[in-house]
Amino acid sequence: MATLVVLLVFALFIGAILTGGYNKQMIERFRSHWLWEWLTTVDHKKIGVLYALGGGFFFIFGGIEALLMRIQLFFPDNHFIVGRDFNELLSMHGTTMIFFVAMPLLFALMNVAIPLQIGARDVAFPFLNALGFWLFFAGALLMNLSWLFGGAPDSGWTNYVPIALNEYSPGTGIDYYVLGLQIAGFGTTMGGLNFLATIINMRAPGMSFLRMPLFTWTSFVASALVLFGFPPLTAGLFLVMFDRLFGAQFFEVALGGNPVIWQHLFWIFGHPEVYIVILPAFGVMSDVISNFARKRLFGYTSMVFATLLIGFLGFMVWAHHMFTVGMGPMVNSIFAIATMAIAVPTGIKVFNWLFTLWGGKITFTTAMLYAVGFIPTFVMGGVTGIMLSVPPADFQYHDTYFVVAHFHYVLIGGTVFGILSGLYYWWPKMFGYTLNETLGKWNFWIFFIGFHLTFLIQHVIGLYGMPRRYFTYQAEDGITLFNQISTVGAVMMAVGAILLVLNIFVSYRQRESLVAGGDPWDGRTLEWAIPSPPPVYNFAQLPQVRALDCWWHEKMEGNKEMEPAEPLESIHMPNDTPLPLIMSIGFFIAGLGLVFRAFEVGIVGLLVVIVAMFMRSFKPDHGYHIEVEEIKATEKGA
Amino acid sequence: MSSAELHHHAQTSAPLPPHPEKATLEGRNKILGIWLLIGAETVLFACLFGTYLALRGSNMNGPTTEELFQIPMVAAATLILLTSSLTSVLGVVGMHQNNVKKVQLWFGITVLLGAAFLGLEIYEFIEYVHEGHTFTGSAFGSAFYTLIGTHGSHVLFGITWISSLMIQVARRGLTLETTPKLFVASLYWHFVDVVWVFIFTVVYLMGKVG
Amino acid sequence: MSRGKPIGRLFLVFAMFALFMAGCEKPMSNVLDPQGKTGKEQLHLINLSVYIMILVCVVVFAIFFYVLLRFRRKPGDNSIPKQVEGSLTLEILWIVIPVILLVILAIPTVAVTFSQAKAAPKQQSDDFIRVKAIGHQFWWEFQYPDHNIRTAQELHIPVGKKVYVEVTSDDVVHAFWVPGLAGKVDASPGRINRVPIDAEKPGVYKGRCAELCGASHALMNFQVVAEKSSDFDKWVKKRQSPNSDPQTAEQKDGKKVFAQNCMSCHAIDGTQLKMRGNKAPNLTGFSSRNKIAGLLDNNEKNLDRWLHNPEEVKPGTYMPGFSHLDKKDMTSLKAYLQSLE
Missing domain, CATH: 2.60.40.420 (Cupredoxins -  blue copper proteins)
Structure with a gap:
C-alpha cells in the first residue's frame, strides 16, 4: 500500500514536471536563486568547489566515527560502544574516508587544477562531470542515511562475504553499502573517464605530454586506474546485490558458491584504489615542492615514468591483501615480489623530491609544510608497506593494528597531507584570496603531531597481538597505555581539523586583506598565468605553451603573460543543466527502493534516470557564446 | 574545428565534411570517450567471465553445461549478432556518404537483428529454467545468468540507443551533432558483439567440450 | 627473546617499559617474542626487513633534514636557484640500490614462504x-x-x-x-x-x-x-575417557537441568545424554578449562554471569540467557558443570 502511494506521488510529480503544469512563477523563483546556479552548473571550477564541500561534509562524519572508536578503546573492557555498533562505526569510517572524503577531495583539486594546468576552457564532458559529482553525492548520502533508517553496514569497508550476506547481516545495512557504493562508483568512473579524455584531447597548443605539470600527470594515471579499477568493484557489488536481493548463490558454499571470489574482485579494485588516492597527492607534492623551492622538478621524466610504472604495477599486486587466504606459496611469492617491485618507482619519487629541494630556496608556507611533512611520513608508511609484502611476516602483521598504522601513514601522511597542501596552494586560485598563514601553521603542526601520536604507537599495538576491528582489549594484554596515547593523538588531530575549519572561516572574514593576484606564490605552471578566480572561460585566448613550467619560462623571458595561440574571438560555453541532478535523484530513489526491497520504487527511480537520459539525448544543447566585447570587459576588470 | 566553428557550421548548414564524426572537438571527445568506456566495460566483463569460470562446475543438482547447451541455436544467435555488426558498418558507410536513407535502412536492420538475438536469448533462458537450470538453484546458475544477462542488457541498451538516434536523424538529418553519436553507437555495438564472441567460445563451446 | 638481535632487543626494551607502565603481567601474545619455530622464522624475516627499512629511513631522513636546514630561503633573498634538470647517475643509483636491498629481502622471503607451506605428512607418526x-x-x-x-x-x-x-x-x-x-x-x-x-x-x-x-x-x-x-x-x-558422571545429588539434579536446557546445543562426552548437540562448544572437562567462553576466568561468579546474561559478555552470541531458571536449578547446573573433568 505504502509503495502504491509513493508510486502515485511520483507519477504525479513526473507528470507535473513533464507538462510544466504547475506554478511557473515558482520555477522562475527557483531559477533565479543563487543555489540553482550551483545545482545546475557544468563549470569545472564550481564542480571542484562542490566536490570539496561534499568531501568536507563527509569528513566530519568519518572523523566523528574515528573519535568514537578511539574513545571506546581508551580503557580495556570498555562498554561505551561495543559489538555491532562498533562494527558499524569502523565500517562507515573506512568507507566514508576512502570513497566520500579522499576521492571527492582529490576530484575537487583535479577539477580545479587540471583544465587550468593544461590550458583548457573546460573538461571534455562538462555534463558528465556534473553527473559524476551528483552521483557521488547521492551515493554518499544514501549510505549515510543508514544511520537513521535501518542500521549502518557492519562488515568492514571490505565487506567480506559470507558475513555480509543475509544470513549473518540481516537488515538493510549491507544493502546501503552495496547500493550507495554502486551509485557513487558510477559517478567516480565517469569522473575518471572525463579527466582522461580531457587530458588527452584538450591540451593547449604546445602542451605536449612531457610538458604537463606533474599533478596533471599523476591525475591522468589515477584516472586510468579509476577507469579500469572500478569495474571489478561494480561487478563484485552486483554479485553481492544479487545474492542479497535476488537469491543468487555466488557466495553460498552449500550451493557451490565461493566467498573468495568477492575478496579477489574487491582487491583487484582495492589495490588500484590505493594508488588512485595516493598518486594525485604525489602530484600535488611535486608541484608544491618545486614551486616553493623555486626550482624545476628534479628528474621530471623519471618522475613521469615512475608514475606510469606505479600505476601499472598497481594492478599486479592485489593478492598481497590476501596472503592468509591460503593461495599457496607460489602465488604468495609472486605477489610478494611484485609488491616489493613497487618500492623502486616510489623510491625514485622520494629521492627526486629531496633533490628538488637540494639547492633550492625553500619558503615554508603552509602548503609547503604539508608537502615537506609528507616526505618522512610517507617514507615511514612506505617502508612498513615493504615489510608487509613479506608473506610469512605478513602472517603476523595481517589484520592487526600494524596494518592499521601502515595504511593510515600512507592515507593520511600521503593523501590527506597532499589534499591539505593542495587546498592551501590552490585556495587563492579558487577564491581569489589566500588562507591565513598563521592559523595554517597552527593547523599543520597540531594535525601533524597529533597524527604521529595516534599512529606511530599503533605499530606496536599490532605487534603486541591486537587485531584490527577489535572493539576492546583486556588489561592483561599490556596495551592500555598505547591505546590511550593513540586516543590522545586522535583528539589532537580533531583539534587540528577544527583549526582548518576555523581558518577557512577567519580567512573569509579577512578576505579583503588576504586578496591574491593571479600569481600569489610566484608559480611555475599555467594556472598561475590567469586571474584568480579565473573567469568562467578560463583563458581569453588559448596560450601557446613553449616549455615545461611554461609560466615560469615566460616570466624568466621577461613576459608578463602567456603568448596567445589564437586570435581573440567569441567563446562557446556549455549551458547549465539540471539533468545531472535529476538523474542522480533518480538513482538515489532507485537505491533507496532496492534497500527496502520495494522494487516498484526502484523501477520508478530508474525510470527517472532513463527519462532524463532521453531528454539529454533528444534536446540539442548548443550552449551559448561569450562575445569579444564581454571578454575584453572581463579581462580589464581582472 | 573549434566549438565556435561548429556553431557557425550548424547555423549555416554547410555540407558535411568527409568525416563528420571527427570534425568537431565534441565529436572527437565522444569517440575517445566511448573507447575509454569500452575499456572499462572490458574489465567488467572480464570479472564476470572470471566469476563464471570459477563457478561453472558448481551446478549442484542441476544439469551440467554439456547437458544444457545446444550449439545450433546459439550458433544461430551468434550469426545474427555478427551480421548486425556488419549492417551497422554499412550504416556508418551510409553516414559517410551523407545518405540518410541508407543510414536509416542499415541501422534499422541492425536494430531488428539485435531484437531477434534478444528474442532467441529469452527463449533459451526459458528452456533452461524448464530443465532445472535456474538463477537461484546453484552458483553455476547465478554466474551463468549474470554473465549472459549482463551481455543481454547491453544488447537491449544498444537497441534502444540506436533506435533513439534513428529518430533524431529522422528529425534533424545528418549533422555535425548526430553523426558522432551514430558513429559512437556503432562502436559500442561492435564491442557488444565482440563480447558475445567470447561468450560463445568460453561459455558455450568450452562448456560443450568440458 | 631473539639473542643478539639489537632491533628485537630495542623493541623488547620498549615493550618492557610499556609493560612496566601498564603494570600488567606478561602476556604470551607478543609477535616479537615468539615461543615456537614458525614464529621465530617469521620474526627473523621481520627483523631483516626492519634492518633494511631502518637503513632506508636513515638515509632519507639524513638528506631530508640536511636539505631543510641548508636550503631555507633567507628573508629578502630573491635570487633564483639553478634550475637543475636531473641527473642520470643519481637516478640509476636510486634504482640499483633499492633493487639490491629488495633482492636481499626477497630471497629469504621466498624460501620461508615455501618451507612453511609444507602440509602434514600422510602417515601418522609420533613426531607430529x-x-x-x-x-x-x-x-x-x-x-x-x-x-x-x-x-x-x-x-x-x-x-x-x-x-x-x-x-x-x-x-x-x-x-x-x-x-x-x-x-x-x-x-x-x-x-x-x-x-x-x-x-x-x-x-x-x-x-x-x-x-x-x-x-x-x-x-x-x-x-x-x-x-x-x-x-x-x-x-x-x-x-x-572423561569423568562426566555426577557424583552428588546436587550434581545429578544439575545433569537433569542440563538435559532439559543445554544438550540440544552442547555435548558432554562420557554421559548417557540423549543428544550430543554440536551447535555450541563441547563442554567435556569443563572445570579443567582456564576460561569460560574463552574469555572469563573460570570461577563460579563468572559462570553465573555468563549463564544469566551471555549477551552482556559476548554481544551477538547465539547462547541465550538462562536467568529464567530458578535459583536451585541454576546452582545445581553450575555444580554439575564444575564437576566435569
Whole structure:
C-alpha cells in the first residue's frame, strides 16, 4: 500500500514536471536563486568547489566515527560502544574516508587544477562531470542515511562475504553499502573517464605530454586506474546485490558458491584504489615542492615514468591483501615480489623530491609544510608497506593494528597531507584570496603531531597481538597505555581539523586583506598565468605553451603573460543543466527502493534516470557564446 | 574545428565534411570517450567471465553445461549478432556518404537483428529454467545468468540507443551533432558483439567440450 | 627473546617499559617474542626487513633534514636557484640500490614462504600431531582426528612437537592466530588452510580471531595450552575417557537441568545424554578449562554471569540467557558443570 502511494506521488510529480503544469512563477523563483546556479552548473571550477564541500561534509562524519572508536578503546573492557555498533562505526569510517572524503577531495583539486594546468576552457564532458559529482553525492548520502533508517553496514569497508550476506547481516545495512557504493562508483568512473579524455584531447597548443605539470600527470594515471579499477568493484557489488536481493548463490558454499571470489574482485579494485588516492597527492607534492623551492622538478621524466610504472604495477599486486587466504606459496611469492617491485618507482619519487629541494630556496608556507611533512611520513608508511609484502611476516602483521598504522601513514601522511597542501596552494586560485598563514601553521603542526601520536604507537599495538576491528582489549594484554596515547593523538588531530575549519572561516572574514593576484606564490605552471578566480572561460585566448613550467619560462623571458595561440574571438560555453541532478535523484530513489526491497520504487527511480537520459539525448544543447566585447570587459576588470 | 566553428557550421548548414564524426572537438571527445568506456566495460566483463569460470562446475543438482547447451541455436544467435555488426558498418558507410536513407535502412536492420538475438536469448533462458537450470538453484546458475544477462542488457541498451538516434536523424538529418553519436553507437555495438564472441567460445563451446 | 638481535632487543626494551607502565603481567601474545619455530622464522624475516627499512629511513631522513636546514630561503633573498634538470647517475643509483636491498629481502622471503607451506605428512607418526580448528561465531572448536577428541576454546599441544593445524570455518570467515607461536591463517567456509605451529616452552598462549566475523569478533579468544609430552598424554587419556558422571545429588539434579536446557546445543562426552548437540562448544572437562567462553576466568561468579546474561559478555552470541531458571536449578547446573573433568 505504502509503495502504491509513493508510486502515485511520483507519477504525479513526473507528470507535473513533464507538462510544466504547475506554478511557473515558482520555477522562475527557483531559477533565479543563487543555489540553482550551483545545482545546475557544468563549470569545472564550481564542480571542484562542490566536490570539496561534499568531501568536507563527509569528513566530519568519518572523523566523528574515528573519535568514537578511539574513545571506546581508551580503557580495556570498555562498554561505551561495543559489538555491532562498533562494527558499524569502523565500517562507515573506512568507507566514508576512502570513497566520500579522499576521492571527492582529490576530484575537487583535479577539477580545479587540471583544465587550468593544461590550458583548457573546460573538461571534455562538462555534463558528465556534473553527473559524476551528483552521483557521488547521492551515493554518499544514501549510505549515510543508514544511520537513521535501518542500521549502518557492519562488515568492514571490505565487506567480506559470507558475513555480509543475509544470513549473518540481516537488515538493510549491507544493502546501503552495496547500493550507495554502486551509485557513487558510477559517478567516480565517469569522473575518471572525463579527466582522461580531457587530458588527452584538450591540451593547449604546445602542451605536449612531457610538458604537463606533474599533478596533471599523476591525475591522468589515477584516472586510468579509476577507469579500469572500478569495474571489478561494480561487478563484485552486483554479485553481492544479487545474492542479497535476488537469491543468487555466488557466495553460498552449500550451493557451490565461493566467498573468495568477492575478496579477489574487491582487491583487484582495492589495490588500484590505493594508488588512485595516493598518486594525485604525489602530484600535488611535486608541484608544491618545486614551486616553493623555486626550482624545476628534479628528474621530471623519471618522475613521469615512475608514475606510469606505479600505476601499472598497481594492478599486479592485489593478492598481497590476501596472503592468509591460503593461495599457496607460489602465488604468495609472486605477489610478494611484485609488491616489493613497487618500492623502486616510489623510491625514485622520494629521492627526486629531496633533490628538488637540494639547492633550492625553500619558503615554508603552509602548503609547503604539508608537502615537506609528507616526505618522512610517507617514507615511514612506505617502508612498513615493504615489510608487509613479506608473506610469512605478513602472517603476523595481517589484520592487526600494524596494518592499521601502515595504511593510515600512507592515507593520511600521503593523501590527506597532499589534499591539505593542495587546498592551501590552490585556495587563492579558487577564491581569489589566500588562507591565513598563521592559523595554517597552527593547523599543520597540531594535525601533524597529533597524527604521529595516534599512529606511530599503533605499530606496536599490532605487534603486541591486537587485531584490527577489535572493539576492546583486556588489561592483561599490556596495551592500555598505547591505546590511550593513540586516543590522545586522535583528539589532537580533531583539534587540528577544527583549526582548518576555523581558518577557512577567519580567512573569509579577512578576505579583503588576504586578496591574491593571479600569481600569489610566484608559480611555475599555467594556472598561475590567469586571474584568480579565473573567469568562467578560463583563458581569453588559448596560450601557446613553449616549455615545461611554461609560466615560469615566460616570466624568466621577461613576459608578463602567456603568448596567445589564437586570435581573440567569441567563446562557446556549455549551458547549465539540471539533468545531472535529476538523474542522480533518480538513482538515489532507485537505491533507496532496492534497500527496502520495494522494487516498484526502484523501477520508478530508474525510470527517472532513463527519462532524463532521453531528454539529454533528444534536446540539442548548443550552449551559448561569450562575445569579444564581454571578454575584453572581463579581462580589464581582472 | 573549434566549438565556435561548429556553431557557425550548424547555423549555416554547410555540407558535411568527409568525416563528420571527427570534425568537431565534441565529436572527437565522444569517440575517445566511448573507447575509454569500452575499456572499462572490458574489465567488467572480464570479472564476470572470471566469476563464471570459477563457478561453472558448481551446478549442484542441476544439469551440467554439456547437458544444457545446444550449439545450433546459439550458433544461430551468434550469426545474427555478427551480421548486425556488419549492417551497422554499412550504416556508418551510409553516414559517410551523407545518405540518410541508407543510414536509416542499415541501422534499422541492425536494430531488428539485435531484437531477434534478444528474442532467441529469452527463449533459451526459458528452456533452461524448464530443465532445472535456474538463477537461484546453484552458483553455476547465478554466474551463468549474470554473465549472459549482463551481455543481454547491453544488447537491449544498444537497441534502444540506436533506435533513439534513428529518430533524431529522422528529425534533424545528418549533422555535425548526430553523426558522432551514430558513429559512437556503432562502436559500442561492435564491442557488444565482440563480447558475445567470447561468450560463445568460453561459455558455450568450452562448456560443450568440458 | 631473539639473542643478539639489537632491533628485537630495542623493541623488547620498549615493550618492557610499556609493560612496566601498564603494570600488567606478561602476556604470551607478543609477535616479537615468539615461543615456537614458525614464529621465530617469521620474526627473523621481520627483523631483516626492519634492518633494511631502518637503513632506508636513515638515509632519507639524513638528506631530508640536511636539505631543510641548508636550503631555507633567507628573508629578502630573491635570487633564483639553478634550475637543475636531473641527473642520470643519481637516478640509476636510486634504482640499483633499492633493487639490491629488495633482492636481499626477497630471497629469504621466498624460501620461508615455501618451507612453511609444507602440509602434514600422510602417515601418522609420533613426531607430529594433527588438529582441526573450526571457527564458529564466536568460539573455536578443536578436533584431534588421530585421538578422536573434540573440544573447544582450549587447544592442548605437546611441547616440542610439530602441530599441523587444519583451519576451516562453519559460518563466516575467521582467522586463526596465536601471536606468540605463529602467524595467522584464514578460516574460510568450504576451504581448509594449514598452519604449522609448535611451542618450545610449556605455557598458555593467547589465541585470537583476526578476521572481522561479527559483533563479538573482539571476544573470540581462545587459549593454546602447551604442556610437556607426558602431561599432554594424560590430558588425551582424560579426554578420551572423561569423568562426566555426577557424583552428588546436587550434581545429578544439575545433569537433569542440563538435559532439559543445554544438550540440544552442547555435548558432554562420557554421559548417557540423549543428544550430543554440536551447535555450541563441547563442554567435556569443563572445570579443567582456564576460561569460560574463552574469555572469563573460570570461577563460579563468572559462570553465573555468563549463564544469566551471555549477551552482556559476548554481544551477538547465539547462547541465550538462562536467568529464567530458578535459583536451585541454576546452582545445581553450575555444580554439575564444575564437576566435569
